[in-house]
Amino acid sequence: MDFALSEEQTAIFDMACDFGADHVAPHARKWEAEGTIPKTLWPELGALGFGGLYVRESSGGAGLSRLDATLVFEALSTACPAVAAFLSIHNMCAKMIDAFGSDEMRARVLPEALSMQTVLSYCLTEPGSGSDAAALKTRAVRSTDGWALTGTKAFISGGGYSDAYVVMARTGEAGPKGISAFLVEDGRPGLSFGGLEDKMGWRAQPTRQVQFDNCTIPAANLLGEEGKGFRYAMAGLDGGRLNIAACSLGAAQAALDATLAYMGDRQAFGQSLDRFQALQFRLADMEIELQAARTFLRQAAWKLDQGAPDATKFCAMAKAFVTETGSKVADACLQLHGGYGYLADYGIEKIVRDLRVHQILEGTNEIMRLIVARQLLEARG
Numbered sequence: 001m002d003f004a005l006s007e008e009q010t011a012i013f014d015m016a017c018d019f020g021a022d023h024v025a026p027h028a029r030k031w032e033a034e035g036t037i038p039k040t041l042w043p044e045l046g047a048l049g050f051g052g053l054y055v056r057e058s059s060g061g062a063g064l065s066r067l068d069a070t071l072v073f074e075a076l077s078t079a080c081p082a083v084a085a086f087l088s089i090h091n092m093c094a095k096m097i098d099a100f101g102s103d104e105m106r107a108r109v110l111p112e113a114l115s116m117q118t119v120l121s122y123c124l125t126e127p128g129s130g131s132d133a134a135a136l137k138t139r140a141v142r143s144t145d146g147w148a149l150t151g152t153k154a155f156i157s158g159g160g161y162s163d164a165y166v167v168m169a170r171t172g173e174a175g176p177k178g179i180s181a182f183l184v185e186d187g188r189p190g191l192s193f194g195g196l197e198d199k200m201g202w203r204a205q206p207t208r209q210v211q212f213d214n215c216t217i218p219a220a221n222l223l224g225e226e227g228k229g230f231r232y233a234m235a236g237l238d239g240g241r242l243n244i245a246a247c248s249l250g251a252a253q254a255a256l257d258a259t260l261a262y263m264g265d266r267q268a269f270g271q272s273l274d275r276f277q278a279l280q281f282r283l284a285d286m287e288i289e290l291q292a293a294r295t296f297l298r299q300a301a302w303k304l305d306q307g308a309p310d311a312t313k314f315c316a317m318a319k320a321f322v323t324e325t326g327s328k329v330a331d332a333c334l335q336l337h338g339g340y341g342y343l344a345d346y347g348i349e350k351i352v353r354d355l356r357v358h359q360i361l362e363g364t365n366e367i368m369r370l371i372v373a374r375q376l377l378e379a380r381g
C-alpha cells in the first residue's frame with residue numbers, strides 16, 4: 001500500500017494550485033460581488049486540460065483517474081471553492097457526453113467543451129423533486145424532427161450562463177426507467193431562465209431556474225439511449241461527490257493555513273495567539289481532521305478508479321465526512337480569527353458560506369447516510 005502521490009500527481013496538484021493563486025484568488029471576492037465568473041477564465045483552464053479531466057484521451061480529454069481529478073479540485077479550491085465546483089459540474093457533463101453520446105455528438109460538442117470555449121450545466125433537480133430525483137416531471141415528447149421539452153429545472157448552477165445544458169427529462173413511464181437525457185444548447189426556442197437566486201455562498205456562480213416551454217431540439221440531441229438518462233445522470237455522481245468533497249478539503253486547508261499565520265501575528269494578553277496551549281490543541285485537532293479527511297477521500301477515489309464493488313458506499317461516506325469536516329474546520333478557523341473572521345477582508349467567512357452547500361448538493365448528506373445504511377443492512381442480510 002503506497003499513500004504517496006506520484007511525481008505526475010504532485011505536478012497536477014501544483015499546477016492547479018499555482019493557477020488558482022495567480023488567476024482566481026486575486027479576483028474571487030470581486031466575482032462574488034458581481035455574481036458571475038468571467039467567461040474568459042474557462043479557456044485558460046481548458047488550456048491546462050481541465051475541461052475534460054476524465055474524458056478519454058481518444059476523445060481529446062486528459063484521461064485522468066478520479067483520484068487525479070480530486071487533486072485538481074482540492075488545489076483549485078484553495079483559491080475559490082465556487083469556481084472549482086463549477087468546473088466539476090462542467091466536467092461531469094463532458095464525461096457524460098464522452099461516455100454515452102454518439103460519435104456525432106462527441107465530435108460536435110466535445111472539442112469546444114474540452115477547450116472550454118463552451119461551458120456545460122447539469123439539469124436534474126426540479127422545484128418538486130430534489131433528493132427524490134427520479135420523480136422528475138419535465139417531459140420530452142417526440143416532434144416531427146426531434147424532441148420538445150416542457151418543464152422547469154431548479155437550482156441550476158450556470159443557468160442562464162452556460163452554453164449548453166445536459167437535461168434529464170421524462171420520455172416514458174414513472175420512475176427512473178422513464179427518464180432520458182438530452183443536450184439543450186443555449187438559444188433554443190422555448191428555453192428561458194428564472195431570476196438570479198440570492199444565495200448564502202457560491203455567489204460567484206449564477207444559479208437560476210431553467211425553463212422549457214415546448215423547447216425544441218433535434219433528434220441528434222438525445223444523449224445515448226432513450227430511457228437510460230437516469231442511469232447516465234447517476235453514473236457521474238460518485239465522482240461528482242468526490243469532487244465536491246475535494247472542494248471542501250482544499251478550501252478548509254486554505255482556512256487553516258490562513259489561521260496558522262494569523263495566530264502567529266495576533267497578540268492577546270501579551271503574547272501571540274499561537275502561544276495559548278488551548279488554541280494550539282484546536283490547531284492540532286483541525287490538522288488531524290483534515291488529514292483524516294484527505295486520506296479517506298483519496299481511498300474512496302482509488303476505489304472508484306479500481307471499480308471496487310463498494311466504491312459507491314465509500315464515495316458517499318467520503319462525501320459526507322469530508323464536507324462536514326471541511327465546514328467544521330472552516331467555522332473553527334473563523335472563531336480563531338475573533339471578530340476579524342467575520343469580516344470579508346480576511347477571507348474566512350466566504351469559505352464558511354461557500355462550503356455549507358456541499359452538505360446539500362450532489363445528494364444531501366442525509367442521502368449519503370441512506371446509501372451507507374442501505375448497504376450495511378443489505379450486507380447483513
Ligand SMILES: Cc1cc2nc3c(=O)[nH]c(=O)nc-3n(C[C@H](O)[C@H](O)[C@H](O)COP(=O)(O)OP(=O)(O)OC[C@H]3O[C@@H](n4cnc5c(N)ncnc54)[C@H](O)[C@@H]3O)c2cc1C
Pocket residue numbers: 089121122123124125129130131132154155156157158199202207357360361362363364365366367370
Ligand atoms: C447552490 C446550489 C446549486 C445547485 N446546483 C444544481 C445543479 O447544477 N443541478 C441540479 O440538478 N441540481 C442542483 N442543485 C440542487 C441540489 O442537488 C438539491 O438541492 C439537493 O439534491 C436537495 O434537494 P432539495 O433541495 O429538493 O431538498 P429535499 O429533497 O426536499 O430535501 C429536504 C431535506 O429532507 C432530507 N431528505 C429528503 N429525503 C430524505 C430521505 N429519504 N431520508 C432522509 N432525509 C431525506 C434532505 O436530506 C434534506 O435535508 C443545487 C442546489 C444548490 C443549493
